[in-house]
Amino acid sequence: MTVRAEAIAVENLHKRFGPLEVLKGVSLTAHEGDVIAIIGGSGSGKSTFLRCINMLELPSAGTVTIHGETIAMKKDGHGGMMPADRKQVQRIRSRLGMVFQNFNLWQHMTILQNVIEAPVHVLGVPKAEAVERAEALLRRVGLYEKRDAFPAFLSGGQQQRAAIARALAVQPHVMLFDEPTSALDPELVGEVLTVIGDLAKEKRTMILVTHEMKFARNVANHIVFLANGVIEEQGPPEEIFGAPKSERLKKFISSIH
Amino acid sequence: MTVRAEAIAVENLHKRFGPLEVLKGVSLTAHEGDVIAIIGGSGSGKSTFLRCINMLELPSAGTVTIHGETIAMKKDGHGGMMPADRKQVQRIRSRLGMVFQNFNLWQHMTILQNVIEAPVHVLGVPKAEAVERAEALLRRVGLYEKRDAFPAFLSGGQQQRAAIARALAVQPHVMLFDEPTSALDPELVGEVLTVIGDLAKEKRTMILVTHEMKFARNVANHIVFLANGVIEEQGPPEEIFGAPKSERLKKFISSIH
Amino acid sequence: EQLKVGFAAEPYPPFAAPDASGNWEGWEVDFMKALCAEAKLDCVITPVAWDGIIPALTTKKIDMIIGSMSITAERLKTIDFSDKYYNTPTGIIGPKGEDFDATPEKLAGKTIGVQVATVHQAYANKYFGEAGATIKEYQTQDEANNDLAAGRLDAVQADAIALGAFLDSDQGKDCCELKGNVKDDPDILGAGVGVGLRQGETELKEKINAAIKAIRSNGTYDEFSKKYFDFDIYGG
Amino acid sequence: MSDDNTIGAMALTELPDRKGFLKPHRIILMAIAAVLVFCAAWFMRWDWLPEYGWRLAQGVGVTLLMLFSTCILGFLFAVPLGLVQVTGPWPLKMLARGFCTIIRGTPLLLQLWLLYYGLGSLFPQFPAIRQSFLWPYLREAWPYGVAALTMSFAAYEGEVMRGAFAGVPAGELEAGRAYGMSRWTVFRRIWLPRAIHRALPTLNGETVLQLKATPLVATITVIDVYAVVSKIRQMTYLTYEPLLLLALIYLCLTAILVVAFRALENKIPTRGA
Amino acid sequence: MAADTASLINWSLLALEPPGWGGVLLAGLLNSIKIAIGGYSLGLILGTGGAFGKLYGGPVLKDLLEVYTTLVRAVPELVLILLLYYAGTDLLNQLMTAIGYGPVDISGLAAGIFVIGIVQGAYSTEVLRGAIKAVPAGQIEAARAFGMSPGQIMRRVTLPAMLPHAIPGLSNLWLISTKDTALLAVVGFSELTLVTRQAAGSTKAYLLFFCAAGALYLALTLVSNVIIRLIEARARRGMAAPA
Ligand SMILES: Nc1ncnc2c1ncn2[C@@H]1O[C@H](COP(=O)(O)OP(=O)(O)OP(=O)(O)O)[C@@H](O)[C@H]1O
Ligand SMILES: Nc1ncnc2c1ncn2[C@@H]1O[C@H](COP(=O)(O)OP(=O)(O)OP(=O)(O)O)[C@@H](O)[C@H]1O
Ligand SMILES: [Mg+2]
Ligand SMILES: [Mg+2]
Secondary structure, X not given: OOOOOEEXXXXXXXXXXXXXXXXXXXXXXXXXXXXXXXXXXXXXXXXXXXXXXXXXXXXXXXXXXXXXXXXXXXXXXXXXXXXXXXXXXXXXXXXXXXXXXXXXXXXXXXXXXXXXXXXXXXXXXXXXHHHHHHHHHHHHOOOHHHOOOOHHHOOHHHHHHHHHHHHHOOOOOEEEEEOOOOOOOHXXXXXXXXXXXXXXXOOOOEEEEOOOHHHHHHHOOEEEEEEOOEEEEEEOHHHHHHOOOOHHHHHHHHHHO | XXXXXXXXXXXXXXXXXXXXXXXXXXXXXXXXXXXXXXXXXOOOOHHHHHHHHOOOOOOOEEEEEEOXXXXXXXXXXXXXEEEOOHHHHHHHHOOEEEEOOOOOOXXXXXXXXXXXXXXXXXXXXXXXXXXXXXXXXXXXXXXXXXXXXXXXXXXXXXXXXXXXXXXXXXXXXXXXXXXXXXXXXXXXXXXXXXXXXXXXXXXXXXXXXXXXXXXXHHHOOEEEEEEOOEEEEEEOHHHHHHOOOOHHHHHHHHHHO | OEEEEEEEOOOEOOOEEEOOOOOEEOHHXXXXXXXXXXXXXXXXXXXXXXXXXXXXXHOOOOOEEOOOOEOOHHHHOOOEEEEEEEOOOEEEEEEOOOOOOOOHHHHOOOEEEEEOOOHHXXXXXHHHHOOOXXXXXXXXXXXXXXXXXXXXXXXXXXXXXXXXXXXXXXXXXXXXXXXXXXXXXXXXXXXOEEEEEOOOOHHHHHHHHHHHHHHHHOOHHHHHHHOOOOXXXXXX | OOHHHHHHHHOOOOOOOOOOOOOHHHHHHHHHHHHHHHHHHHHOXXXXXXXXXXXXXXXXXXXXXXXXXXXXXXXXXXXXXXXXXXXXXXXXXXXXXXXXXXXXXXXXXXXXXXXXXXXXXXXXHOHHHHHOOOHHHHOOOHHHHHHHHHHHHHHHHHHHHHHHHXXXXXXXXXXXXXXXXXXXXXXXXXXHHHHHHHHHHHHHHHHHHHHHHHHHHHHHOOOOHHHHHHHHHHHHOOOXXXXXXXXXXXXXXXXXXXXXXXXXXXXXXXXXX | OHHHHHHOOOHHHHOOOOOOOHHHHHHHHHHHHHHHHHHHHHHHHHHHHHHHHHHHOOHHHHHHHHHHHHHHHHOOHHHHHHHHHHHHHHHHHHHHHHOOOOOOOOOHHHHHHHHHHHHHHHHHHHHHHHHHHOOOHHHHHXXXXXXXXXXXXXXXXXXXXXXXXHHHHHHHHHHHHHHHHHHXXXXXXXXXXXXXXXXXXXXXXXXXXXXXXXXXXXXXXXXXXXXXXXXXXXXXXXXOOOO
């Protein structure tokens, strides 16, 4: 397992919101091709952890290393930390593809424009090339026909697939998913999970927060159970779901079904 | 059964909306103390029938008799009919208590004001007396504490109970209910049905359109099954639910469960 | 350097009013042209709302005022004036057939229109207002005249020449007549009309005084005045 | 166009809330403001104030009289204007819509002058009018001011009432009919109060806008507070002081209006928002 | 007096060539439009800055902007125009003198644009602030997650995304700015209303000229409405039809 390069390494991450310490020292390493699923109860800090990775939330302590490059942090004067170099953060962010629970597609752009936006305006890819790649991606997620529609006119499942295409368009080192299906009507969940499952088969590095246990089990090669701001237990899916050790995890798994 | 006086008699009611004939000759008699439940598929004309009784929709043909008084109709010149005497309609309406699917409480009045509005401004009851009666009614539906609240601050179930109190306040000969629970969250349905069930026990004359079959069965002494604008079948609940005769009714009942 | 000459934006015939092509014309326009030519100044007409014309001068939006502005002690506290360039009596007009004259006793109880921020306003308030007349103030002389014709006023007090022009017009001919000139009060009505200037600009003031003297003596003044008046407007 | 949410942006309809108002930087800002006010009081000329105080008060009275009379009158017209546009027969509907469009499409100042100088100068040409009992009023300026401001308020508020009437849920009106109310009772007891309630926040903004429109009547010789201040400016030749005082007066009047409306709105609470 | 009634419909007074006053009116209208466009644009710039300042600025900036918008929205335009017209140009001149330049010449047009712009700036601050607040936070977060810089986020996401929400308010502002130009008549600026008054005063055909000016303003409004509707249809393409 160690021959593969490290894609992401998070060291001893802490995050507090005022008096509330949400993450109390979380460390996690993802190698190239890893698919890591983060599970845990509501409010356990899963989203916060994911958002700390690309600095949408600023960690209170700890380091994040993406592809060997550690995000430089400095004290912000209020007892917290802030990025030392904003340019570095922007560069690193552009190499992480994030998919949100609420899709967050830009409503004033067509689907195609959504997908080419970051390649063209952040990475500086020539427009023609970006369009070509975007069309290939849209075909892949089954939205080629809808490329000129505006997001508001698509179903939730279609919007989420467009959001995945948008994230893939920056050719990210790592894809981050925050509960990509929990805002969808039950009948639309399947189409999105299929797309994500296909990505996993291609050995794309992914970290995903999900409530879909069956899906996590099938798709991930590593499961992380977060509880109370720490990693309570982690391991391959068979162990976590088949032979959970900690009481908390046992309770969590039984509560799901 | 015939010793009781006739509360409502509808004769051969027709109603068309443009080219669409929604009611194709419906006759129904309710005696004092009857609780009649009207069931039927969506679009079968249940609401239209109920609304024709108090002339919220004008019937295209047929007569409506309330407590022996037939609403006088005349031709309106467009091939339809209209009430010959608007005052008569207003008088008769004020003796029918209608409860709507969406409650339709007046949002700019408190609950108490909603309840005394019609007695004071239509029937001319002195205000003090109306308030006294209204408070008794509100106590009965369990809303006495909320009497000075505005409708927007109540739950759906509370609003519907207030609407029932409002309808009772005019001391109606007949209560008309149009799907009183279908706009409510499932957990709120019970409280409203309890109130209606209590009214039924007091032998108050009621006609109610409902989708709650179990409730209809328990509460009504007569079930009317409307399909395609005609009464396909009617009878006591045991017969209708226990031994439906027509194919349509059989299919309808099986589709419900 | 261009000098901006403030004119009241409201028409004040026959002294200054814009015509249909937007050009300003009238006696004061001719006077300004002669004056600036004589003093070798490059002048442009800048219309300014009359009731804000003094602030406009002090805040340097304009450099002088040629607006039939009488030289009064009150104004001299704020601005400076050149020597007078014309002087005429103050008259009162009223509807034909009504019997009154320009005395406070006869005007008591009547409504008198004046242009705002003029010596006439101050005079009317002091002499007629105190005697029981109602003084109504207008942004422009023209509107006061118009309201007199429209029957909303009983009398209008203003410069006799401006009133004369109105009485000669179609509108004024039918309705109104001169009721007389008011008793003079130099403290309020001032010692004639002068060019308004900022205080302390003595150089400009001297130039203008010299120019006024020059056009008076070389006949230019009389020449353009003839076009408008058949008497000597410079006054005694 | 959605006027309702725009009016909040046009006219001040909210005042800063009191809780959490005092923060360190605010204290410094307020100190600076105090110094500015002190400088204004000290270095500018205010000696004329006592002399004109009474006239200013009268001017404020006239301004408020103008405001309230035209708002009330205008509102009375606005109700039928709005109603007709929702339910009226088409000729009336077109008429009402045309009226609103024309008034809203032209400057109030122009309307005012059109009435006073234009229409007003026609009247005396008809002896019948000149001899009628109306003539003493038609001679005055204020009826024209009231007329113009009323029409303006009616047109803007008529548009608002149209939206408010149309927005009352049909079910509530139907409930009224179902209880035997006559059409008039439904209108009087349900439709109108409900529409007014809906329009109240907008009404607040419109009233503030109307207050800000009142000084225009000074241009047709009505002596409101603006006219008094203009007069002070001419008598004293001061450029800034009277105008600053005038701004302050309007600021206070606006604040009073906003507070009053807030109290009115709170009588019938609405949920959310 | 009969002559006056006849002059009511003396259409030749409106002829474009002198002695008709039509040309003067049109020139006035052109001036009005220039000021309206200038003032509106200046207001938009101020408003954009103001809105971002109010939303994302420091506490002091926020409070100062609050004072600005409160004052402007509570005081009549007529008073503001007088204050700004005198004080604004006075201050500018003093400033220029203080830093060594002589007093600058401020044309009536520039002063008019400045005054209308300041007033409009306060209104558009509020309109734009509301519109920006209506942009879902997630859309901006998504832009950050893709590594856009703050400037890019504003240009590429925030501004275009808020446009549909801002357009009704901004169109109203435009209509207000065309009508507010009439107030500059009180400072003697020859826009449409003042030249109308001059024309009416000179010819005594008050009714005719005021009606003519009214028609011009109305035409301006109606034409604007058509254009606004086109713009709105375009800007709202991405919005689902209201339910
Ligand atoms: N911006 C914030 N300010 C204050 N508290 C926050 C903030 N964001 C999150 N929290 C708190 O941090 C805790 C963890 O939140 P987080 O969203 O990470 O949980 P989660 O595991 O993603 O839960 P869920 O499964 O419900 O999404 C919660 O208690 C939440 O209330
Ligand atoms: N005002 C109207 N104009 C035209 N058609 C109408 C109108 N009201 C009802 N209809 C039509 O009449 C038919 C019967 O409507 P009605 O509301 O009475 O059905 P319903 O039995 O109450 O159905 P549901 O159970 O869905 O409430 C429907 O096809 C409906 O579309
Ligand atoms: Mg989460
Ligand atoms: Mg129904």
